[in-house]
Amino acid sequence: MKIKGVDAKSILDSRKEKTIFVSIKTAVGNFSASAPNGKSKGKFEEKPYKKSLEEDIKALKNLSDYFSEENINYFEDLKRIEDIVKGHIGANTLFALESAALKALAKEKGKNVWQLINENAGKSKISCTTKSETAPSRRTEKDFVGARKIPRLVGNCIGGGEHTNIEGKKPDFQEFLLISKAKTIKESFEKNKEIKKSLKIDLKEKDKNFKEKKNDEEAWITSLNEKEILDILKKHSSVNLGLDVAASSFYKRKKYHYYNPLLDRTSEEQLSYLVNLIKNFNLFYIEDPFEEEDFESFSKLLKKFPDRLIVGDDLIVTNPKRLEKAIEKKAINAVIVKPNQCGSLLEVAQVCEIAKKNKIKIIFSHRSGETEENILGDLAFGFEADFFKCGIEGKEREAKIQRLIEIEKDLKNFKEV
Ligand code: PGA
Ligand code: ZN
Numbered sequence: 001m002k003i004k005g006v007d008a009k010s011i012l013d014s015r016k017e018k019t020i021f022v023s024i025k026t027a028v029g030n031f032s033a034s035a036p037n038g039k040s041k042g043k044f045e046e047k048p049y050k051k052s053l054e055e056d057i058k059a060l061k062n063l064s065d066y067f068s069e070e071n072i073n074y075f076e077d078l079k080r081i082e083d084i085v086k087g088h089i090g091a092n093t094l095f096a097l098e099s100a101a102l103k104a105l106a107k108e109k110g111k112n113v114w115q116l117i118n119e120n121a122g123k124s125k126i127s128c129t130t131k132s133e134t135a136p137s138r139r140t141e142k143d144f145v146g147a148r149k150i151p152r153l154v155g156n157c158i159g160g161g162e163h164t165n166i167e168g169k170k171p172d173f174q175e176f177l178l179i180s181k182a183k184t185i186k187e188s189f190e191k192n193k194e195i196k197k198s199l200k201i202d203l204k205e206k207d208k209n210f211k212e213k214k215n216d217e218e219a220w221i222t223s224l225n226e227k228e229i230l231d232i233l234k235k236h237s238s239v240n241l242g243l244d245v246a247a248s249s250f251y252k253r254k255k256y257h258y259y260n261p262l263l264d265r266t267s268e269e270q271l272s273y274l275v276n277l278i279k280n281f282n283l284f285y286i287e288d289p290f291e292e293e294d295f296e297s298f299s300k301l302l303k304k305f306p307d308r309l310i311v312g313d314d315l316i317v318t319n320p321k322r323l324e325k326a327i328e329k330k331a332i333n334a335v336i337v338k339p340n341q342c343g344s345l346l347e348v349a350q351v352c353e354i355a356k357k358n359k360i361k362i363i364f365s366h367r368s369g370e371t372e373e374n375i376l377g378d379l380a381f382g383f384e385a386d387f388f389k390c391g392i393e394g395k396e397r398e399a400k401i402q403r404l405i406e407i408e409k410d411l412k413n414f415k416e417v
Contacts, residue, residue, distance in 0.1 A: 045341045158219050
């Protein structure tokens with residue numbers, strides 16, 4: 001496949017903030033993709049744009065002619081694109097560009113994007129750059145082996161922290177999560193929506209300040225505290241419960257600063273608070289329980305709860321080196337993968353490889369400022385994610401979950417043929 005031209009513009013995300021939209025032209029048509037924006041970002045994330053979004057748009061337009069010199073025939077050939085844009089654009093722009101290229105390649109080959117990932121499995125995976133041209137192939141059973149588990153949904157139902165832009169009392173923790181136990185994505189999605197709807201009634205009853213408002217990720221806003229929220233959630237035995245503490249967002253001068261200053265906690269105190277919450281509410285999943293440099297406290301928590309998911313998001317920032325460090329320190333047993341934290345899908349592939357080799361669970365995740373881009377579903381399925389964290393409501397989030405439902409349906413049809 002030859003890329004005949006590249007163009008870019010800015011669009012608005014679900015928070016009405018600007019983000020990048022990239023389109024490419026090939027012999028078979030025009031293909032586009034956009035990138036999301038984070039808010040509670042890890043400080044070790046790659047910069048979304050080299051200098052600014054506008055400068056990245058200019059840079060891509062300037063480089064447009066160079067792409068046609070390269071042949072892109074396999075996922076691994078994204079390296080050729082990266083060589084052209086290296087040093088000129090940031091992670092958000094790179095992610096949108098590579099996503100658009102994968103969509104074009106999928107169309108050319110008559111495949112789904114997820115089928116391009118590990119296409120060469122069994123030969124050589126990530127380093128392979130075979131040049132031979134292959135004719136568009138019919139879907140065969142071989143395409144469905146290897147990858148091929150449906151990830152479990154992780155949905156944010158009540159939120160606080162940086163995603164909840166209100167005056168007054170709100171939860172210090174960023175996300176209260178429902179992790180469905182249902183067999184299919186479709187059932188899980190329905191279950192999560194049903195529980196979230198029922199929470200409105202509970203919150204109305206328990207929280208006199210409840211105004212039926214939702215935050216950046218469309219999670220309910222409440223003035224209840226962590227324990228009061230978990231008390232409401234614990235009756236839902238059809239799901240596992242999780243938290244994204246996003247602890248870096250309220251860590252300053254060696255302390256975790258809570259809304260009530262009397263509750264400010266040192267790392268040790270934060271650890272014992274979380275230990276209690278995990279025990280009392282049987283929590284299954286805890287993301288970023290400590291700030292993004294404190295590998296040691298993560299390790300202490302994992303040692304106490306090897307059977308729960310201790311998840312690194314800001315700690316790892318989809319970076320292979322940080323993941324290796326966390327593995328060496330036994331800090332986590334699950335990792336968040338947000339492709340635009342690093343921008344390079346080849347690096348995403350590396351992170352997933354390392355995770356799988358070390359039995360670290362993989363959680364593909366949306367960002368708090370989302371677009372209707374749905375490639376995350378293909379990436380999660382292609383890279384054999386264990387979980388898919390993508391909210392519960394809102395057209396931007398539902399687009400990605402719907403894509404997974406589509407993949408699930410496709411697989412089922414195929415098996416029934
Ligand atoms: P984001 O954070 O605002 O950076 O997308 C989401 C998260 O912490 O999981
Ligand atoms: Zn997080």
